[in-house]
Amino acid sequence: MHGEYRVALRNNRLGLWLFFLSESFLFMGILVSRFYLWGNTRPELNQLNGLLVTTVLLLSSFTMNRAETALVQNDRKTFLNCLLLTVALGTLFLAGVVVFEWGGHIRPSDGAYGAVLFGMTGMHALHVVSGIVFILIVWNNGRRGLYSSEQHWGVEACAIWWHYVDLVWVFFYPALYLMGQAVH
Amino acid sequence: MRTFFKLGFVRGLLGQVLGTLFGMGLVTGTRAALGYDPLWAAEPAWVIGGLLGTLGFMIGVGALTDWAKWAIGVETPMHHGAPAGQPEWTRYFAVDLSHKVIGVQYTVWGIMVLLVGGFLATLFRVELLQPGMQYFTTDRYNTLISAHGIIMISAILLGVGGMINYLVPLMIGASDMAFPRLNAFGFWINVPASLLLITAMFVGGWDTGWTAYPPNSLRTALGGPLFFLGFYTIGISSIVGGLNLLVTVFTMRPPSMNLFRMPIFVWAAVGTSVLQLLATQLVGLAMLMLIVERSLHMGFFTPVLNEAAIALNSPPGDPVLFQHLFWFYSHPAVYVFVLPGLGIISELLPVFARKPLFGYKWIALSSIGIAFLGFLVWAHHMFTSGMSNYLRLPFMYATLIIAVPTGVKFFSWLGTLWGGKLTYPTPMLFVLGAISVFLLGGLTGPPAATITTDLYLHDSYWVVGHFHQTFFGGFMFPFFAAMYYWFPKVTGRKYNEALGKLHFWLMLPSFWVMSLGQIWAGLLGMRRRIADYDPALGVQNIQVWITIAAFVIALSILIGLYNFIVSARSAEVAESNPWRSRSPEWQIPSPIPEHSFAMPLAVVGEPYDYGLPGSVYVRMAPAGAGD
């Protein structure tokens, strides 16, 4: 690897992980607000929908990982297809949240249940959207052959970002759907 | 004229105006499409306008250009020096990737913002000369003190950014910061943020103080949401700036500079950056929650339920939650403001005492200790907020424990001074002044941290006195010390020593009068953030003294700025190392060339062995030579 690229790569990696650390404080703040306001209760939500969107998102982490591995193995076709598959799954997740969860019986203005439900899913959805945009950029650049199996920081960053956003949902899902007493 | 419109700054301003108008149009258009009546809704229009205006500024100034190119796969080589065909000075008005230019941009913009904030203070100080209302309505008064608070905080953050960006890469012998584009972004986002804060004063103002507590902040005028947005935007700058600095310090030092051989200011910068990186997210979140609660009625902080929420059996919102989120940032933030200044004190004392810094390791670790403890004490601002009682005691003890690392710094300064061969040029005067003022702040803090006394002191002028002491001791005085000290390095010229001393001798005593006056007024029962007071309190004379002192401080700062401006243009050329410092930045020419270090830096000794014959800290070695 080129010396300058290696230095930049080391800086970029450290920078991205520090950014994750910073974002974790944001998401921790949101979780704390959830427990502060909801305590040991939660609103009645569509459990099937919650399970489905979570499954879809976890699957998308798998396809993202496939994409990166394929690039390392110089399998360009699988790389690009898996990126698109990830975008599709991400969009499906968003649709599940926006259409089904937001379209349910709870409105944002409905007390702490509405505020926290929409606040958590909304902030997370924003991050999913940013991830999808990122993947599309990487897909476009990948299509034009800008990444090689050795030098592909853009792909790596995009992949970890996507995994990170998924990881956040792994904490949000139980906080929204599973923990505490469901209130009717 | 052509040059003028080519300046990134001018294009940014145009971008902000266009972006704001576009955002307002978007909101109004959407309302029209959905058949809402009336079409014009001021709050969403201003919030979306403010957001897109900020984006417009960043696009206009060109801070996003390289990333946009990267996204479409265009190479973006690093550019050094002025843009092709433009004079050198235009660099300062456009996106420039050199940390030295960005450091100056931060500092100069910080001083301009400081002047605005100071001007507001003189206005409301005049109102306080007499009981009763003379010049302003109470709403105007409240807007003035709120804007003064947040504008000064942004000025301090800018000053901190200026010192850190300019100095840290030089002190560790790095060619630049780790992420130069992010660095430029982090500076420029402050400009639309400052403009948002100033606009907020003219669209109705707001009356919450800088702390924005609900429920008041949910009901205050239109300036409120613009202030939240401006605060949020400043936060973005803090986060990316802190991140950039940490990566720079951890990866760009020469291999021979281990952590305990870094200049001490670098340690302070690391402490500050950790706090900026992590804590800022919480205040950003709190501001965002206020914005959506106002515009979408999401009841995070409102304890009242609507019908639908009652039908759901939903718990209510809680205003105390806001205070937790807010102070989880805003207490650590006070250390963001003062750690660099305390670092400056530790940095300059050995130079002017010609003695090693006393207890280097302890000072270095105390910065980190303060940063860490800073996360554990936020609720000492909430003793009277109605939070759970059992929380008060641990927060009281945690707060008092911070006196330990702070005391470490203090005694190390005394130890450094002890037996030194002291000289007293202007920077040294400001350092000594800073210590005396910070000591005051350290004495007025513990009574506010002790529950029993704080029940009386909270929300009184005592608190106002306390935090002005810590801000002046921890930031303002050290900042001016740094300005005078590095002035010859940055400009290559000497400042006027007589004017510098005048600046100091006006500012120090008047500050003492002002802040002791505030403490005294607080003890007599004067409440903070109140436009009027009862003559029977007996504080009017004190108010007069405070106001006079405030004007003298303002005058002294103007003298300082006059000195900087005139000296930078026409004063005598300075030697390259007038203070006989050992630090790397003084071993290279002034002003510093585009590529700071012609040769890589090698650390061969301890940083602060002043007065030890024959000891050397750094050597410049041709690449490949040495170890």
Ligand code: HEM
């Ligand atoms: C040993 C040192 C310190 C202690 C024990 C201390 C303690 C406190 C306490 C308990 C309060 C809350 C008072 C109240 O509202 O009732 C307070 C307020 C404040 N302190 Fe300190 N402090 C110390 C140092 C500092 C430092 C270094 C700074 C940094 C500049 C600082 C800045 C502030 C500010 C800005 C406020 C007012 C916040 C507000 O109510 O708007 N303090 N301090």
Ligand SMILES: [Cu+2]
């Ligand atoms: Cu505090």
